[in-house]
Amino acid sequence: xxxxxxxxxxxxxxxxxxxxxxxxxSAALVELVLQEVTDCLERGETVKLSSFGxxxxxxxxxxxxxxPKTGKEVPxxxxxxxxxxxxxxxKQRINGIVVPDEKE
Numbered sequence: 001x002x003x004x005x006x007x008x009x010x011x012x013x014x015x016x017x018x019x020x021x022x023x024x025x026s027a028a029l030v031e032l033v034l035q036e037v038t039d040c041l042e043r044g045e046t047v048k049l050s051s052f053g054x055x056x057x058x059x060x061x062x063x064x065x066x067x068p069k070t071g072k073e074v075p076x077x078x079x080x081x082x083x084x085x086x087x088x089x090x091k092q093r094i095n096g097i098v099v100p101d102e103k104e
Contacts, residue, residue, distance in 0.1 A: 012026045012030045015029055045057070051087055051089045053084055053090055057081070059079075062077055
């Protein structure tokens with residue numbers, strides 16, 4: 001594992017290198033895509049990216065938790081959480097399995 005974290009700047013640079021847009025246009029494109037994904041998730045919509053995976057918003061109800069220090073029960077308020085579910089193709093690629101009909 002390389003341990004490298006990919007940042008927005010890295011994504012912008014990749015778009016700049018591979019698509020041929022200017023650095024400013026590349027940054028704007030990345031920001032637009034991320035903003036659209038964020039807006040959809042805020043509305044509770046599922047974002048499905050073919051051959052990559054799905055971002056799903058789930059509702060969690062109120063429940064009783066426990067303070068690990070004191071052992072005292074405390075209520076945990078209802079909230080929404082986001083879950084990422086990778087596609088089968090992404091799982092295969094991560095595990096080094098060649099996916100047929102994959103274009104590079």
